[in-house]
Amino acid sequence: MTDQTPALRLDGIVKTFPGVRALDGVSFEVLPGECHALLGENGAGKSTLMKVLAGMHQPDEGRIFIEEQEVVLPTPLDAKAKGVVLIHQELSLAEEMTAAENIFLGELPRKRFGMVDWKTLFARAGEILKKLNCDFGPETKVSRLSIAKKQMVEIARALTVDAKAVIFDEPTASLTDAEKVVLFDIIRDLKADGVGIVYISHRMDEIFTISDRLSVLRDGAYRGTLVTAETDEDEVTRLMIGRSLDYSRNVQHAELGDIALEARNLSCDPLFRDVNFHVRQGEVLGFYGLVGAGRTEIAETLFGLRHPSSGQILLDREEVHVASPADAIARGISLVPESRKEQGLVLGMNCRDNMTLPQIGDLTAGPFVANGAEIAIYDQYRDRLEIKAPSWRSIVGNLSGGNQQKIVIGKWLAMKPRVLIVDEPTRGIDVGSKSEIHNLIRELARSGYAIIVISSEMPEVLHVSDRIVAMYQGRVMREFTSDEVTEDNLVQAISGIGGERAA
Known part of the structure; x- marks a missing residue:
């Protein structure tokens, strides 16, 4: 497999945000017909790297190659035109549009004088939804769909172009087991057509089921590539976080109260x-x-x-x-x-305000919020839960998933339940x-x-x-x-x- 020309290749990618070097000279490739898993802890740089590839971020340094031709991808539409499609972890759908409009957003079929060709649009979208075994039609408004069905609309977008590479970022987070089977069949069909697949997931069972190779990022840097069939979960975990984890069952007999x-x-x-x-x-x-x-x-x-x-x-x-x-x-x-x-x-609020939101009424002094009391609460649960954030002023939407979850837990622990x-x-x-x-x-x-x-x-x-x-x-x-x-x-x-x- 390794003597093939890569479907895409990233060489020495660097990306810096204020105070954070998110990517530190990362190189990565995916071959035609390969499912290449990309692993790493939250904040390791996986999604940032894929957003660079999908034209959502511009690298500060490094080069991007598609079939060994160097390219510049200033926008997602440019990336899609070059055959690179990113299926987002966070849904990016227009809720008040139909499934068909979302699937072909930015490239709706047109008649003369720029009018949308609705018949062609619904016919083409219907074929894709049928291939995905979806039980809703192309005319269905997205706002009426469940989270899992919205995810299938996201996936359908990848099937509208002659893709060279398709990036799946946590695609099964909202899917049922039956929908996962359909997704994996789609990935195998794309591989059979010579498409390179980048698969990002925290679920090890999925990684070992669907991927051919896997690469690991840690702290924004490349740590290595392994052949999936030749490794195991413990080796991958050590590469990701530098230590092994305890997966044993809970056998501790706690002293229970009333x-x-x-x-x-x-x-x-x-x-x-x-x-x-x-x-x-x-x-x-x-x-x-x-x-x-x-x-x-x-x-x-x-x-x-x-x-x-x-x-x-x-x-x-x-x-x-x-x-x-x-x-x-x-x-x-x-x-x-x-x-x-x-x-x-x-997500647009800072850590302190998220942490104290349920008890804000108890922290007011007249028309003003007692900032000192808020900061004290945040500091207490930041230390107790080991929340990693630059400061209480940090916007929660910029934190890793694990730290976001700790903020939510801390918010409720602060209520003394x-x-x-x-x-x-x-x-x-x-x-x-x-x-x-x-x-x-x-x-x-x-x-x-x-x-x-x-x-x-x-x-x-x-x-x-x-x-x-x-x-x-x-x-x-x-x-x-x-x-x-x-x-x-x-x-x-x-x-x-x-x-x-x-x-």
Whole structure:
């Protein structure tokens, strides 16, 4: 494979932002018909490197080659015209336009006098959506689509041009297992057509399933390239972060306190029905299940974002009615949401203001905010959670995913909750930061917090949980202790098998 002319090649790329050298002389290549994974911790420079390649950033130094022809890519449209397509991790769709308009945005087919040729547009977009096995039409407005379906529209953009290289940046973050299968089939089809694929993901199982080679960045510098079939997860992790990680299950038997929160026959039709569980002080209760099992909806009900149709919620064995998030916060329930960027943070605000936002009303002195009190709160949780940011003035949107997640967790810890619900705690976070978040969850439990963790990753839920609730189609199928759970019986439970032993 290595004697082929690269589909694209980056040579000595340097990119500096104020106070940060994001890329330090990075060289990288992808061959035709190859899926080349690009790995590194959050902040290692992966997305910056790909944005240089996609014409979104201009390098301070270095050169870009497409099929060994040096090129300059001043805009994304120029990059796309040269055959380089970036499928963003963060959705970049026009919500009020149709799927077809988004797919061909910037290159809509035209009739005479510049009028849009709608018939051709919808026909061409329909063919692409059919190839992706999408269950919505090209005329569908994007605002009506789920996050996963919006991601498929992003992917569809790559199929509109004669691509030389397609960059997938965390493409499966919002996809179901069935949609992942479709995506991997698309990648294999693109490879068969001689397209070079750059695949960025924090999910090691995906990397070892789909990639041919992998390259690692650390601190903005190139660290090496490995043949995927000739390496393993531990070697890749050491190359990424300089150390091995502990992936063992949680077998520690915590000293548990009283029941902090309990649900009795809790229902929110048609999302979940007759759900029973409890979590004690000092315990991590994991919720595991397929997309649509009702896990997030239970969290939203406990936090007052949804109203139950029947059943009871008890705090410290007393029934409560949680009418709103403000009511939940006042009762000591906090929720770290599934999507930190859309639901947990104000990306344009600084670290301090994000951290203190829920209690801003308590930090005012007349018409003014007590800045000293805000900074003290930020400093306390920056140190406790080991948040890496230049200062409290740093804009949260510029932090790595792991540090953003710590800001969200710190924001809710500052409210002194009795129950902390964490939904998908490490989605889109590198393996090093993931380990830090896992250790933090266990530490918080040891300090007496009652914690509910919702996760779609089996290793994660096995690693952090004292007990695991397995859900299937809105019902609790089984409840396992860390001693009795196995991967097999957990998979069976979330697949609806073994319902006779429902919790």
